[in-house]
Amino acid sequence: KYIRRLPGQGMLNAYGLTNAGVEACAPDIWRAGEAGFRIIPNIYPEFIKGTAIAIRETLEAVEIFQRTLGPHFQALELNFSCPNSEEAIAKNVVQALQATRKVRSLYPRLFLIAKLSVCHPYEFAQELERIGVNALHAVNTIPYTIVFPFQRSPLNAVSGGGVSGGPAFPLALSYNEELRRKVHLFLIMGCGVTCADDVQRYFDLGADAVSLCTLALRRPQAAAGIVLKFNG
Numbered sequence: 001k002y003i004r005r006l007p008g009q010g011m012l013n014a015y016g017l018t019n020a021g022v023e024a025c026a027p028d029i030w031r032a033g034e035a036g037f038r039i040i041p042n043i044y045p046e047f048i049k050g051t052a053i054a055i056r057e058t059l060e061a062v063e064i065f066q067r068t069l070g071p072h073f074q075a076l077e078l079n080f081s082c083p084n085s086e087e088a089i090a091k092n093v094v095q096a097l098q099a100t101r102k103v104r105s106l107y108p109r110l111f112l113i114a115k116l117s118v119c120h121p122y123e124f125a126q127e128l129e130r131i132g133v134n135a136l137h138a139v140n141t142i143p144y145t146i147v148f149p150f151q152r153s154p155l156n157a158v159s160g161g162g163v164s165g166g167p168a169f170p171l172a173l174s175y176n177e178e179l180r181r182k183v184h185l186f187l188i189m190g191c192g193v194t195c196a197d198d199v200q201r202y203f204d205l206g207a208d209a210v211s212l213c214t215l216a217l218r219r220p221q222a223a224a225g226i227v228l229k230f231n232g
Contacts, residue, residue, distance in 0.1 A: 004154050008166030009194045011214045013141055014158040022061040026068035033072030040113065041065050042077040047095040048088070055099045062107060075111035078103065078133075080120070081140030089119040089143075097127055104132045111135070113188070118142050118175045122182040135186040137211065138176055142168045142191065165214040168192040173201060180206040196226050203230075 002015040019025055022043075029039050043061050045054040058078070065073045080096040081089060096114075104112060114128045116138040125136055141162025144153040148167075153160040169192025176189045189202040190211030202210045210230075216223040 002155065002158060002161070004161075005218075006163065006165065006167055009215070009218055010163060010165035010167040011218070012144060012153070012155055012161045012163055014155045014161035022064045026064050029065075030069050030072060033069060039072075040075045040077050041069075041073070042079050042115070044079040044082045045096070045099050047092050051095045051098060054095065055102050058099055058103065059106065062103065062110075066107075073110075075113065075134075076103070076107075077113040077115055077137060079115045079140070081115045081117035089117045093120065093124050096124070097131065100128060100131050100133060108132075113137050115140055116179075118146065118171055122179060125179060125183050129183050129185050133185065135188060135208075136179070136183060137188040137190070138179055139172050139191045142171055147171060164191060165218070166192060166194045169194070169198060173205070176202065176207070177205050193226075195222070196229055199226055199230060 002013065004012040006012055022041075026041075029041060032039050041061075043058055045058045047054045049057075062076065065076070078096070078100060080092060100112070100114065103110070112133045113135045114125075114133045114137070116125060116136060118139050125138075128136065141164045144151075144155070144160045144163055147163040155161040172189075172191035176187070180187060186208045187206065188209045188211055189205065189207035190213065193199055193202075193210065193212055193215050199210045199212075212223045212226065215226075
């Protein structure tokens, strides 16, 4: 109902960030940290509830992570690239900046990452840099209507969904190329990676790191091979 596979190692997802919540996930992250893994929690502020509520819930989540993870909590990713609706993403810029300022002011030593969508203007990234985020992560899934503008999404009944994997790569690459020119922050580039050559193309653009997502799900051995190639 919410997920479809696409040609070219692609995936269409309208499922979103669904889990048991911060209080349930934080102990699992702590155990992973104790086992030697380095995990950065990701929070999606639900601005649909209203700015004040979204900011309050975000701060509550940060407090839970800080209390539960202790020394394992050194970084946080604020995910401004959800939901998969192009219009909803475009509208959250002002709210996202307000939330970022609040988190930055209360947690000045926390390494903050902001995750962007191709729907976000480059001025948004520049303002995040001025606020003091430490890194940008671009991009998340790309709305189906942007990747396939003349086709009806097979998940049209549930917002259309976001495309990841191979079909999203050209648009993600283009967005990141311009983003690199606009900001000087540590930049995590990603979306659409299907092979080592894709990773190299991101590094050639000036990426400081490259994220692997759909590939790790669909072809985990290939993803592991890429990690070893660039970090071995």
